[in-house]
Each structure stands twice: as structure tokens, then as C-alpha cells.
Amino acid sequence: MVVDDRLGTTFAALSDPTRRAMVERLSRGPASVHGLTEPFALSQQMISKHIAYLVRARLVTKTKRGRESICTLRPQAIKTVSDWAISYRQFWEESFDKLDEVVKRMKKEEVRDDKQHGE
Amino acid sequence: MVVDDRLGTTFAALSDPTRRAMVERLSRGPASVHGLTEPFALSQQMISKHIAYLVRARLVTKTKRGRESICTLRPQAIKTVSDWAISYRQFWEESFDKLDEVVKRMKKEEVRDDKQHGE
DNA sequence: AAAATACACTACCATATGGTTGTGGATGAT
DNA sequence: ATCATCCACAACCATATGGTAGTGTATTTT
Numbered sequence: 247m248v249v250d251d252r253l254g255t256t257f258a259a260l261s262d263p264t265r266r267a268m269v270e271r272l273s274r275g276p277a278s279v280h281g282l283t284e285p286f287a288l289s290q291q292m293i294s295k296h297i298a299y300l301v302r303a304r305l306v307t308k309t310k311r312g313r314e315s316i317c318t319l320r321p322q323a324i325k326t327v328s329d330w331a332i333s334y335r336q337f338w339e340e341s342f343d344k345l346d347e348v349v350k351r352m353k354k355e356e357v358r359d360d361k362q363h364g365e
Numbered sequence: 366m367v368v369d370d371r372l373g374t375t376f377a378a379l380s381d382p383t384r385r386a387m388v389e390r391l392s393r394g395p396a397s398v399h400g401l402t403e404p405f406a407l408s409q410q411m412i413s414k415h416i417a418y419l420v421r422a423r424l425v426t427k428t429k430r431g432r433e434s435i436c437t438l439r440p441q442a443i444k445t446v447s448d449w450a451i452s453y454r455q456f457w458e459e460s461f462d463k464l465d466e467v468v469k470r471m472k473k474e475e476v477r478d479d480k481q482h483g484e
Numbered sequence: 485a486a487a488a489t490a491c492a493c494t495a496c497c498a499t500a501t502g503g504t505t506g507t508g509g510a511t512g513a514t
Numbered sequence: 515a516t517c518a519t520c521c522a523c524a525a526c527c528a529t530a531t532g533g534t535a536g537t538g539t540a541t542t543t544t
Contacts, residue, residue: 253385254380254381254385257379258377260373261376261377262373262531262532263370263373273453273456279491279492280490280491290490290491291533292534313489314489315490315491319456321456321457324457325450325457327449328447331443331446334388335447337392337443338441338443338444377501381501381502397521399521402520409520409522410504411504413521413523414501414502418501432511432519433519434522
């Protein structure tokens with residue numbers, strides 16, 4: 247990554263299925279590193295690494311509580327992704343509209359064909 | 366990437382600023398490889414590589430037309446990203462609501478403090 | 485105090501990716 | 515026919531990342 251490409255860092259963090267699963271897990275409430283390790287059949291070190299990526303992408307915050315580190319999902323970062331995608335909404339809706347038009351035109355052609363068959 | 370992690374491939378493709386810029390460019394209409402090379406001060410080979418990633422992520426389709434390759438943005442893939450993010454909408458809205466509550470509570474405290482000051 | 489738990493840090497390896505350079509193959513223009 | 519244009523393919527390098535193994539440290543439990 248060039249220099250502080252925030253959105254890029256976020257997308258990179260979300261490109262891994264383990265990390266997306268972690269995000270899903272954390273969307274249902276905070277969890278300790280240990281808690282995040284259990285469901286994944288991965289080493290604690292690897293989980294810590296993945297968490298580090300999520301933290302770097304500002305998708306997660308980590309706070310010490312005794313000997314545990316509690317991970318919390320940050321809503322803002324995910325909203326950023328949503329906002330990015332939604333900025334193309336007009337594009338894809340136009341595209342789908344055009345597709346609809348094509349479909350409608352094809353149906354008209356069919357109707358015409360039917361009429362021709364009928365006449 | 367493990368095996369055919371489609372959403373992961375999409376996120377990975379979008380993690381690069383050059384590729385996101387290409388997506389932005391293509392959202393305003395199809396373009397040739399040459400057309401995509403011009404604005405980016407990158408070698409044609411590199412642009413072709415980037416396009417290959419976008420194609421692999423099904424974000425772009427490429428069709429030969431004479432000696433040119435025309436690249437077209439596919440709306441579906443971007444909608445997939447949007448759908449993923451929106452599936453967490455409830456999470457972040459709840460979070461922001463909680464934040465609102467905290468803010469409101471703090472304001473109430475302030476009011477109480479004011480009263481105490483007043484009495 | 486001793487043992488167990490939760491986590492971090494380091495070193496190491498294989499692979500994917502960003503990027504360059506060089507080249508070759510079609511297609512279009514002259 | 516020749517030359518320029520558009521693009522793909524291959525080799526190469528540096529770095530980031532996924533993953534493992536080993537160890538150290540602080541906190542809890544006993």
C-alpha cells in the first residue's frame with residue numbers, strides 16, 4: 247500500500263475470510279482474543295496477527311482488561327465501505343434498468359412474433 | 366486466498382487505489398486498455414495486470430474489438446460489496462443510537478449539574 | 485509461591501502481489 | 515509491404531502477507 251490508503255487498508259483487511267468471520271462474530275458483541283481463537287482452528291499467534299490487521303484498518307479496537315484483550319468492532323469503518331459501494335448505486339441501477347429495457351424489448355418482440363404467428 | 370473466495374477476491378481487487386480509480390473511470394463508461402493506461406502514469410503491462418485482477422474478481426469484463434480490448438464494469442460485483450456492508454447496517458445503526466443515548470445522558474447530567482449549581 | 489491462563493514478540497518459510505524491462509503477435513494505417 | 519499501435523506474455527525483483535514454531539511476560543488461580 248502506498249501511503250495511508252485508508253479505504254485500501256480496509257478492503258485488504260476484509261479480503262480474508264477469517265477476518266470477515268471475525269467481523270461477523272464481533273458484530274454480535276465484543277470478545278477477547280481467546281474468544282476469537284476458539285471458533286477458528288487457528289493458532290493464537292495467527293489470530294493476533296489477523297486482529298492486528300483489523301486494528302490497523304480501524305475496523306477493531308483493542309483494550310486491555312486484566313490479562314485479557316477485549317476486541318470491539320467499530321461501526322464507522324464498515325459504514326465507510328457501505329458508503330463507497332453506495333456511491334456507485336446510480337451506476338448499477340442504470341445498468342439494471344437498461345437490462346430491464348432489453349428484457350422488455352425482447353418480450354415485445356415476442357409479442358410481435360406471436361401476433362405474426364396469429365395473423 | 367483459500368479456494369474461490371469470491372467476496373475475498375473482490376475485496377482484494379478493491380484494496381488497490383489504482384484499481385479503485387479504474388473502477389471509478391469505468392463507471393462512466395467502457396474503455397480500452399490504452400484508454401485506462403493514459404490517466405495513470407503506469408506502464409501498459411502493469412495496467413493489464415491490474416485489469417486481470419479486476420477481471421478475476423468479476424468486476425470487469427474484457428472483449429476484443431479489432432486490436433483493442435474493451436473493458437466494461439460489471440454492476441453486480443459492486444452490488445455484492447454493497448450488500449455485504451449493508452448486512453451490518455443494523456449493527457452500526459444500533460451503535461450510533463447507543464452513542465446518541467450516551468450523548469443525551471451526558472446532556473441530562475449537564476442539566477442536573479446546572480440545577481445543582483442553581484440550587 | 486507455584487501453576488495455569490491470556491497474550492505478545494521474534495524468527496522463519498512459502499506464496500501473492502506491485503512493479504519494471506524486454507519482447508512478440510495482431511491489427512490498423514500509410 | 516511497411517510501419518505504428520494496442521495488447522499479451524515471460525522473466526525478474528522487492529515487499530506484504532498467511533502460516534508455523536518457540537519463547538517471554540503479565541495476570542489469575544490455587
